[in-house]
Amino acid sequence: MKVATRKRKPAEEGVPVLDRELDDLPQELRWREWMGRIEAVLFASASSIGREDLARVVGQGASVEMLIEDIQAELTGRPYELVQVAGGWMFRTRTQFADAIKVAADLGEQSLAFTEMEMGVLCAIDYHQPIDRAGLADIFGKEVSRDLLARLRYKDLIASGPRSPRPGAPHTFVTTETFLVTFDLQSLRDLPELEFGDTEDPITY
Numbered sequence: 001m002k003v004a005t006r007k008r009k010p011a012e013e014g015v016p017v018l019d020r021e022l023d024d025l026p027q028e029l030r031w032r033e034w035m036g037r038i039e040a041v042l043f044a045s046a047s048s049i050g051r052e053d054l055a056r057v058v059g060q061g062a063s064v065e066m067l068i069e070d071i072q073a074e075l076t077g078r079p080y081e082l083v084q085v086a087g088g089w090m091f092r093t094r095t096q097f098a099d100a101i102k103v104a105a106d107l108g109e110q111s112l113a114f115t116e117m118e119m120g121v122l123c124a125i126d127y128h129q130p131i132d133r134a135g136l137a138d139i140f141g142k143e144v145s146r147d148l149l150a151r152l153r154y155k156d157l158i159a160s161g162p163r164s165p166r167p168g169a170p171h172t173f174v175t176t177e178t179f180l181v182t183f184d185l186q187s188l189r190d191l192p193e194l195e196f197g198d199t200e201d202p203i204t205y
Helices: 027-044 051-057 064-074 095-105 116-128 133-140 146-154 177-182
Strands: 080-085 088-093 158-163 171-175
Touching: 027 051, 027 064, 027 088, 051 064, 051 088, 064 080, 088 095, 116 133, 116 146, 116 171, 146 158
Parallel strands: none
Antiparallel strands: 080 088, 158 171
């Protein structure tokens, strides 16, 4: 009787074979190489990179967290830093250099600016997600315009969530990874606790 054997899938053409363990290098040089790989991956990315992805470029015995700490230590005094946001890490310029960057790059006012109502709606979604337009209307005492929600969606701060159990099953709104990165949050658990007063009157603007 023949036993079926699974053929080994050849490496995809064009995908490099990476020596993760680097057993031929002394321990100190191996660690430096791993640090360099993680720094290069993070430097090349415009968004945060999680631990699982970073672990793909280092050996099994390497601690991603310890490598990150060593990189951060070497960045002391530099105009940029390695920060933990949205479940991963990313490079960011330090805030004290924001004006210099704007002047040199002629960025103008491209920062995420919000009206009072936009910030109020964003906060309501943050703390009550998933929430639909009717739920937002209950909070604010009036309808929240579709244009306002579209602006928040355009900034990639909110996205569609699961269908609401209300009649008609309207879409709900949830915050995104961009929201976490924008407000320097590791996860929604890092949101500050709200102190509610005795009144349940709707918010007015």
